[in-house]
Amino acid sequence: MTAEDDRRFIAHALGLARRGLGRVWPNPAVGCVLVKQGRIVGRGFTRPGGRPHAETVALAAAGDAARGATAYVTLEPCAHHGKTPPCAEALVGAGVARVVSALQDPDPRVAGRGHAILRAAGIDVTEGVLEDEARAMQRGFLSRVTQGRPMLTLKLATSLDGRIATASGESRWITGPEARARVHAMRAAHDAVLVGAGTARADDPSLTVRGLGMAHQPVRIVAARRLDLPVGGALGRTAREVPVWLLHGASAPDRARSDWVTAGARLIEVTETGAGLDPVSMLAALGAAGLTRVFCEGGGQLAAALLMAGIVDEIALFSAGLALGADGRAAVGPLGLDALADVPRYRLTECRTIGPDTLSLWTRD
Template identity: 65%
Template structure:
């Protein structure tokens, strides 16, 4: 039976796996720890681009004969670009495998565990399962619900404004909060903005100064694609990916076809892109974690559709007043009881600002 040491080593494996968030899609971010006689022999996690897998990284760094492998997700059992990790563990002489979750990918889905047991290995499942589900929530949502994990980021004044009446928003928050946003981008597969934000801010949306191997995909939801292709996103689309989501009933402007951006049609509803269809489209393209950075109408649409899993709110000690632009567009609520509900997870400082993290109830 799993013991306290098993739980401790599994928590380490899950923490190692988190290092891959934003870097490994469409694969899961998995961690692996190889232990013999209570001593850690090697550690590994899924590498950028999804290969090598965590188990392969750890096994390559040690002699694993007679050892226990702690893996935050069931080892794969299918041949893809690499051989199955379940076979690698068997071949390395591991005698015991402890996992946190069964992989819902239909190519695995229990086959990895079965292969290990058939080879005579001792297998324990479900150790620290809740923490593992949280770490790979996006991968699991994509397979189980057909959509990515969605984080909505807002930078607000004390009175809930994102810009002055004239549209000035640089900068609501200070440099420490802005750096924290770059770290947030690095942990997501894609950064999503609406057409209004793209027009008003001409954003770059890339991660700066963190030395990551794989930049997030920059996604713009623009039903009419009425954006300047010579802006920052259009000019840099060949260097780092840009995906434009547009209404599938609209004509595609010729300027955007020459930028290198990927143009993806989505269904329309009531004069805007249908939120659930947008998220389903991104999931089909392999994305597991999406960070939405605005604007207010897009954020309201995603919240209203019940698609926002996490709110990250950076609050600044400033006041703009009622003539400023609200952080969210209309939600069409008549009763307070119908308001979307989120539970506070933690509050932390970000220089002179604060960061609040809320999860959907």
């Protein structure tokens, strides 16, 4: 196999891995392709819920053809015994001749041990093929393992002048149907959707993925310090059908806690500050719960708090061709900044037209 072949098959494995985004937490979304004499004999990706792993799926598809094949995997094969034996040992047992991986797994239970098992068995191992691409796709898993919190994407849908609603609160719809369809696709690629209590009260959102013909739904999370949300709203009515998690503070009344638990919601108490819930504590709690990718859809106060805490990893900005004026509602609440040096800065990584609107993706360096 040439270096170009290695890149081509790892790229194929990355494409498979993306199918698992939003569905496999707390595990990473991994893809595996088995190639023998230039022909793909097996492939797989981590299945919903995190089991079975991509290598196990690919080996089962290949059967005896795996012997002497090259395995292309997007993340170092696991080396620890959990609910299933280590994938590194499965590859050894299947008799593969070579393993090409994109990225070393930073999980302390792996961290090079998977590659070491393979090499000890006499298997040729090549590391770091399309590593940057793999790192970008695995950003959520890597964040949870190394920082103890999920990757956070902040979605904003605004007018040209950065407003999300008129002065009276009307916001449906600023962006067009194509942009809204893209938002649903982005929700589906995340483990959870997060909004603030104000947005939940004002919009009574369902926060589900619709129009894509899929049964999978992300966890729906509301940051509500005092749990001051109507249990009879869309989230409360469906909490036993699609998970609802509520982040709250110690000041949340016992009656509200009881009502939401009865409705089927999961309550997670986090640290309170004078301004509300502590954003760092919120994300740490979600990481401890196993989430790797969270998609925040506002509102303005929550967006401001997350930005100022320095924990927004990516901004997905949908912009529509209209202006709502200074009396419209701002997409981001007050930041209390006096100097440009204190402003959180992001790097533009993608810009495209979505119907009549534009989508720009900004990444924190």
